Amino acid sequence: MVQYTLSAAAYGVPILHALKYPASEVLGLILGKQEGDDKNVTIETSIPLLHQWTVLTPMLEVALEQADLYATKRNLKISGLYYAGASSSGLTIPSHVTKIAEKIRNNSTFDTPILAIDNNKVKDDQLDTMLVPFLYKDNQWRAQRTTFGAVDATASVQSISFTLQDKQQSLNAIEAVLDKQGYDKLVDFDDHLEDVSLDWFSAETLISAK
């Protein structure tokens, strides 16, 4: 069974990014690595990229190149993408996003997911089900149901699972940031391009799961 384990920062940063820009589509990267004989994947952190003109490619390319260099420094790899749509309805991933995700997947030695934010769950304040992982199978990106504690009772074999490390502690840490509107301090690549003194790799420091 392939296990993907996310740290509090990896899970929380996409949510903070979406909440900072509630009227916009937001995109970011997740960084992690695959280790050990059981080939488990740990996603250690997320890097917020864009919140405007997300269909256009040049700044995205620059961000991907720099994020790759940063990841290597931390002994990690770009392990997928996260995405939150602008509109409040539905959970479909548009093709400009799947294109990026496919590029990342082709450059990876393991199966890299898209973590999509379910805006309905944001409306209902359901933190533990806000992120829905998608994996590519049979030419399609498919939502995974065995996620973050919820078990798909209909599946006879649990072959893939996504878990949040130290689940309750992590959720509490993320909740703490949300309560103080701490997402205002999040810096993404777009913010960095407006003011380069802002560090776009620092989003994870907003969430401290002690």
Added chain:
Amino acid sequence: MDVSSAVDALRALRIDGVRESEHAYRYGKVILDAQKDKSLGEEVWAVYEQITVAALDVGEFSFAQKCIDRLKARFPKSARVKRLVGMKYEAEGNLDKAAKEYDEILEEDETNMASRFDCPLPAAKRKVALLKERGNIKDAIASCTQIIDNYYNDAESWLELAELHLCIYQYEQAAFCLEELILLHGANHIFYLKYADVMYTMGEIELALKNYLKVIELCKDHVRGMYGCTRKMSNDEINDALNELATERLLAVYSSQKSSNLDVLRQFLE
């Protein structure tokens, strides 16, 4: 926080053109709770509009209704108030009722030529927003195009149309809108920047680079413009020259701003 600080804070947000609804709502609450709106003088409209929209953004619908009621009492026949009523329906998810308000404003205008301040352009724009929220991009484009037919100089509409075209990957049409914006505002580097970004996305690297250079000509050391110049075309000589320019200026800007990302930049530029 006292009323005059709240009023100042709201004005600062308006000047900067930022929404920051969570803050704006709090400032608005201070003013409304103190019942000091008479002291707002000429700013009354701007402030009420701002705090009503802010309240809608954060889901404080009864506060928004209070603001709308206050405005209705002072300006009973106003189309601007009607538009806010429409926006409240939108925020509550009642898109049909919202559309009805906007349609009524647009009909009124045909018979009411005198009201310059109650112009229907904002109502027409709300209709585009409704179509967008319903996911109906093609009709939003048609609606937005109609606005431009009547208000050719409205930059906001051209920009919205460009974004709508990009939603459905119609790059050439988006480029056309940006060309019109460049014609309307030839000194605004942002339009050249967006045009360059679209050109690059379409694979027109040379045109993209030309426009990135225009950006940094109009706005010295523009970071996005300079990053654009690091993109490569098929001519090595030009690539080298552009890269040298971008390298020198990006390093200068990152150093002077004491950016924590200077190391990654250095590696990236190698």
